Amino acid sequence: MIPHPPGGAFAHPVTTGIIIATLAVLAVSGLAILGIARSGRAKPEFRRELWLRWASWCVLLPLMLGPVLLGREWTIAAVTVLSLLCYREYARATGLFRERLLSLIIVLGILAVNFAALDNWYGFFTALWPLTACLLAVSTIPLDRPAGYIQRTALAILAFMLFGAGLAHLGFMANDPGYRPLVLLLLTAVALNDVAAFTCGKLIGGPKLLPATSPNKTISGSLGAVAVTTSLVALVGAAIFRGTPLANPVWLVAMGALVSIAGQAGDLLLSSIKRDLGIKDMGTVLPGHGGVLDRFNSLLLVAPAIFHLVHYFLGFGLGAASRVITG
Amino acid sequence: MEAWKLRPARDLGLKPAERLRSLGREPGLIGLGINAAWRRGVRAYLRACHGFRVEGLENLPPGPPFVMVANHASHLDALALSAALRGHAARRAHAMAAGDLFFANPAVSALSAYAINALPVWRGRSSRGDLDTMRARLAEDHLVYILFPEGTRSRSGSMGAFQPGLGMLVAGTDIPVVPCWLQGAHEAWPPQSRTPRPFRPLHLRIGPPLRFGQVPAGRAGWQQVAAAAEAAVRLLSSERGPLNEAP
Incomplete structure (x- = not known):
């Protein structure tokens, strides 16, 4: 503390x-x-x-x-908004926004990891990084569109790492009085x-x-x-x-x-x-x-x-x- | 293996107001969500208040890109045509709307862009560059264009001549043009009225697609495309079927 x-x-x-x-x-x-x-x-x-x-x-x-x-809730809310804005810019610049499913999972991942911060649930907070990365890696397989798989998966995992899991640490700090x-x-x-x-x-x-x-x-x-x-x-x-x-x-x-x-x-x-x-x-x-x-x-x-x-x-x-x- | 291709959004770097009016506007999750909700709302309204019926859905190409052309008598036309689409084609559908009306100010532009998914056409001052952008996007981004080649709403309800702009988009390409006839829109929302009039029937008939791969790109070819599309839409209007039966 x-x-x-x-x-x-x-x-x-x-x-x-x-x-x-x-x-x-x-x-x-x-x-x-x-x-x-x-x-x-x-x-x-x-x-x-x-x-x-x-x-x-x-x-x-x-x-x-x-x-x-x-306060704590405000800080975490501000970090969430910042994460979403950062992801939006990244997605439009890299073209990842055209992958609707991956974009949706990243947005949900950002919301989930910030929820874990709001909940002060450190176990879930750390678990979300590998879990979301795995989900991003498998989610587009059922689309049966292997062309561009490595590129879109890499872009998506980098995005979640930077703007989801990474930035959320700033919000999680607010759990300390x-x-x-x-x-x-x-x-x-x-x-x-x-x-x-x-x-x-x-x-x-x-x-x-x-x-x-x-x-x-x-x-x-x-x-x-x-x-x-x-x-x-x-x-x-x-x-x-x-x-x-x-x-x-x-x-x-x-x-x-x-x-x-x-x-x-x-x-x-x-x-x-x-x-x-x-x-x-x-x-x-x-x-x-x-x-x-x-x-x-x-x-x-x-x-x-x-x-x-x-x-x-x-x-x-x-x-x-x-x-x-x-x- | 192909080299990695990164394609930034076509509207990257535009200020928010410019982006709304840009022909390169590409919707993200928010835009897709708003458009989907709007489309469902419109579909429910058309069904409930205008008994909206569609025949000839089997004539739609299996997927984008394609161009839908129809007679234009009312603001309901673009809404009805996009409401007839489903799935991938519905999400990719862009109505070509008069810039001076639907993109007059930022608030109206936001509604046109986000809800209707419209792209602006500047009557009388569309540049060659604008048409090139539209033509390129149709093929490269696999879009569906909803187009009214008469250029303006018919004030009387009867269909006018098709303008050659349609030809500039599709002549010499394999992109199908789907002729559509919309019956009842003039009564359901006349150009003179500010709001639609409920409980007037609205029927859409979709005809078999036309292709203009052999038509040369050039003034004569564009006229040929416009004339063929106009003839196909007129034919649909005169076909016997549920549309023309007495109620």
Whole structure:
């Protein structure tokens, strides 16, 4: 169990700190864009792009952080919606949406795995991953259409792994009474990770990381992001996990590095998918960002990785009632 | 073994409002669900309130792609033709609807796209590219098009001449054209009325499919297709059968 002081949503000082810091960053970046606009040096298209991004964040941040503050059920519901939106974009981009049966099973799988999180039924939660994968593998056999079997099954299992089983770990964390600071830290740290990679890459420059996969990423940006994110997560993590076996510098640094590396890996994973398909963005929902997946790609691998690290040391939701719905 | 083929949705990257009006719109689970519910609702309404009867179902090709053409007297026409289809063909059926009417604003577009599964045709300003898209999708995506080659609803109820646009879609291909005659639609929902008038009978007769694989693609060929389809629909209208018997 993650240590938590008694009280409401803002009982933990880290929760309050992250919310205030986020609001401050939003305000400062808004003022900075205003300054750029007033100076008249930036081109109109660039100013428009900056405002679009900033406005998207203003809508997105309450939708991301709000449910976490509101409570367990809200968090799991928000993760469910996010999973479905991510799957929709992936399915339309890869063409998997034309496989109605597989799409239906993945949607039902996403609902089931998030139900298991809502129920705090860890056994079912973990069982759903192999069970759904098996179901996806056999379900299209009766259609007697072996052409394309490997491709559609692989696309479907990857989809359920990333958006169903993987992302649902974020919701399952909410079963721990002390989930708020950790989930807020992950949500903000992966965003910071992206910003740090971009900024370090621009400031330092140097050789490209994987030019064929993602032409704008540099090695310096990637290492810079690891340094920034690791320090931040380790410092905040020390406050969250004080007095537990995780509050050890080695594990805290490992956790920070895991957030950064898994975050960048998720980003590169989506870049690989987009490059293979020959598209730039997965969608058009978020002006200035692209699709939902373009924004949340970094979270896909961070959620299960950090879940299992924390689970190994502390366990999630062990103190809370389990199987609250199924009894 | 074939190389892996990934085919993104044809409407990928379009903004939601553009997507509704796109000829490349491909429905997902939500669209299929809404369309299926709408089709069942329409079928139940037509049966209950218009005694909707279909004859000649055996004339439908075993599966898509094919084009259904019919006389056009009412907004009920496209609904009745799609209600006559079942299974795979029903899910793949797209009615060609006047863009200026059915895609006038986002709310109407959403209904046309999601419920009726309509694709917009812009009267008088359909570009060559639009027709190429429609022609390509018919064959590649195995669709069913519901088409009214008169181009507009008959104000009198009697059938007008077929436009050659139908020919552009099917001339030189093996895609069958299924002639249909819809009797009673003008009385059941006249163009002058805002709502349908219940308890007026509606009958659909489906004729044997025509094929135009040997017809050259070109103005003369398109005219030939339109004339043949028109003749087939007129023949259906005059055939003896339950449709023409006195009630």
